[in-house]
Amino acid sequence: TDIAVIAGVIAAVALVLVFLLLVTLRYMCRHKGTYHTNEAKGTEFAESADAALQDDPALQDAGGGSRKEYFI
Template structure:
């Protein structure tokens, strides 16, 4: 076998092994992490209306005369 071909094969194997190590490390470190967009402090509200009334980002958007519920 040609020596340069053996070098290319070895270089590709090292790159693939390094990539595998980086991917496995990333998956291990980010296992089970997720982010939600739920409003803070709404877990103790007695119903959906009370939770939405206290959300500062929805203060202007909530109209008491038009209530819609989506399931």
């Protein structure tokens, strides 16, 4: 009877591990690969970062002709 109890405990632990593996895989597959960026539209074909940001209306009123920094 001791062997049956040990086998039952091992089987229960194995079932719990398989269940956790399936839950983890399902979670990873459902939440993979989608993200959204806040980049300006039409900038993917620009020659450089400066050229892409020149037409950005948010940067037009940033102040005089001083040098600007872009954090990308």
